[in-house]
Amino acid sequence: MARQLAHGMGSFFKNCDCAKPTRCPHPYSIRFRDALGKQREESGYGTQDDMARRGR
Known part of the structure; x- marks a missing residue:
């Protein structure tokens, strides 16, 4: 299930069960x-x- 990041940045998720x-x-x-x-x-x-630092 994808969750939203800061406005305009996209979404994040894990490909696992x-x-x-x-x-x-x-x-x-x-x-x-x-x-x-x-x-x-x-x-x-x-x-x-780590993902949030990528967007900065």
Whole structure:
């Protein structure tokens, strides 16, 4: 299930079926639109704080 980040940044999620995804060791992914309007995805973020630093 994707959750929203700061306005305009996109959404983040985990591609796993863990019962408690916020506590599992799988990395987070971010889905967003680039400057040309194309959908992009980046993964490998260990925590939500790591993702937030990416957007700054």
